[in-house]
Amino acid sequence: MRPDPRELLRRMFDAAIAAAQPAGCVPPHLPAAPTGRLVVIGAGKASAAMARAVETHWAGSLSGLVITRYGYTVPCEHIEIVEAAHPVPDAAGLAATTRMLELVRGLGPDDLVLCLISGGGSALLTAPLAGLTLADKQAVNRALLTSGATISEMNCIRRHLSEVKGGRLAAACHPARVVTLLLSDVPGDDPINIASGPTVPDPTTCEDALAIVRRYGIALPTAVREALESGRGESLKPGDARFADQETHIVTAPQRALEAAAQVARDAGLAVHILGDSLEGEARDVGKVMAGIARQIVRQGQPFARPCVLLSGGETTVTVRGTGRGGRNVEFLLALALALDGTSGVHALAGDTDGVDGQEDIAGAILTPDTLARAWAQGLRPAEHLDDNDAHTFFEALGDAVVTGPTLTNVNDFRALIIL
Incomplete structure (x- = not known):
């Protein structure tokens, strides 16, 4: 039985956070x-x-x-x-x-x-x-x-x-x-x-x-x-x-968190590919690149066969030009959604492992294949939200924001794509 993508994404994110808890990683180094x-x-x-x-x-x-x-x-x-x-x-x-x-x-x-x-x-x-x-x-x-x-x-x-x-x-x-x-x-x-x-x-x-x-x-x-x-x-x-x-x-460090998330996905029967723990660049540009990889997997089975999970960490950047409510992880996700344009079978979560993306107590969000369709049905205009650096408002309106509360750790950004 294939796992529910939304539930699996959240379990992977939670596992990444748990792996970086000080209670487990500090004592061996005293x-x-x-x-x-x-x-x-x-x-x-x-x-x-x-x-x-x-x-x-x-x-x-x-x-x-x-x-x-x-x-x-x-x-x-x-x-x-x-x-x-x-x-x-x-x-x-x-x-x-x-x-x-x-x-x-x-x-x-x-x-x-x-x-x-x-x-x-x-x-x-x-x-x-x-x-x-x-x-x-x-x-x-x-x-x-x-x-x-x-x-x-x-x-x-x-x-x-x-x-x-x-x-x-x-x-x-x-x-x-x-x-x-x-x-x-x-x-x-x-x-x-x-x-x-x-x-x-x-x-x-x-x-x-x-x-x-x-x-x-x-x-x-x-x-x-x-x-x-x-x-x-x-x-x-x-x-x-x-x-x-x-x-x-x-x-x-971030690699340990990614490996913990990878094990959750493997236990669910999915192949896992860690693309790197130090990806950088403009969040929206990284989103476009990841969308290109995901679409190639869906259409051509390259460089990986479906079903699979792509994991990455690091810290993207945002050049703020708008006045909206945003953060680098939700900006990445909104750019990813626009570039995917409803590509079937692609689900994603991006969040900051400290529980705060940008300056708000929202860790990140979840993307589904129907994210854009649901947004348009509500009268939202995704491209305008991206232009205004307003991705938190966008994902909150869809009910797809991820809120963890204080995680008491911080190993940077976490990004996971499930491609079915």
């Missing part, structure tokens, strides 16, 4: 107890759940402070959890980051700082470079989010405008030893791009950041441009002695 103090710090959408996993499996005493997104708190006994805004930083994040810096200053070589970092940390861990303000950082973040820049390009700019990113948080902990546990949400799993690399050296420069600004025509506040042009925002580089006694471990 360090040995120090002779001095253990101080736990961190930031990200999964950081509170990571802190809880540390407390559950740590035998000795500990204290600390982590910053997570509003609604993503997990109760801890010894580690303080502070909520702040994402994706645009706010005063709560600034105050908590200031307190975190005070917490780690003055530690000695016998002390250990355990740093828990996950996606979302760039906005949550905010301390503007001297001479810049929170308003400057907010303006830059808003401009980056609508620019079409990749996550690595955005984070390159962020690293050069901060007192904590680009290795500066690790420098503040010196001479204490620092062990960083990373839950990757970025294509390629490069530590410098996970929350903009607060505890790792950064090989990029202020000039690299300026080149990205010019490439996308990003408007910067005057003080921000001065910080980059003067080189005052230069980050800490490889070879800096303060990184000598440090460890960095990626505890889970």
Whole structure:
């Protein structure tokens, strides 16, 4: 009996999220107890759940402070959890980051700082470079989010405008030893791009950041441009002695989530093909490409025979030109739907594993072969919704939005196509 596509898509998505839960992936990477103090710090959408996993499996005493997104708190006994805004930083994040810096200053070589970092940390861990303000950082973040820049390009700019990113948080902990546990949400799993690399050296420069600004025509506040042009925002580089006694471990990543979803599909009797865990590009362009692959499978049985499942992860981008409610995953899906034009047998789900696509608490949506037909029957105009970056409104009207609530993890985008 063939599985219900909608139900199977959701089970695959849920399996991907479950595979990336900190309770399972953090404990195997905990360090040995120090002779001095253990101080736990961190930031990200999964950081509170990571802190809880540390407390559950740590035998000795500990204290600390982590910053997570509003609604993503997990109760801890010894580690303080502070909520702040994402994706645009706010005063709560600034105050908590200031307190975190005070917490780690003055530690000695016998002390250990355990740093828990996950996606979302760039906005949550905010301390503007001297001479810049929170308003400057907010303006830059808003401009980056609508620019079409990749996550690595955005984070390159962020690293050069901060007192904590680009290795500066690790420098503040010196001479204490620092062990960083990373839950990757970025294509390629490069530590410098996970929350903009607060505890790792950064090989990029202020000039690299300026080149990205010019490439996308990003408007910067005057003080921000001065910080980059003067080189005052230069980050800490490889070879800096303060990184000598440090460890960095990626505890889970998008590939693990895709493999968990793949097993669900195989158990349902379908062949699975993982196309990659780091697909990037404009969301609507990726949608068109995936539609082309799906149509070739339906019509020609190439490059894969039906029935099958195509899985991919990574982080697409959206150049915002409209005024609608959207996110990169639903934008991908709406472009996919238009390009498929009702091709029979193709079902899809795209969602962010943190439960938030764009700036709303909607993870993503589901597409079916009759998505366009149902939309037209309701008087919706799919192409106009895409032009207005308004895919959330579109899929909500069809009853096809996927809402998970806070998932307490983040391994980036998840895309699944079932082709029957």
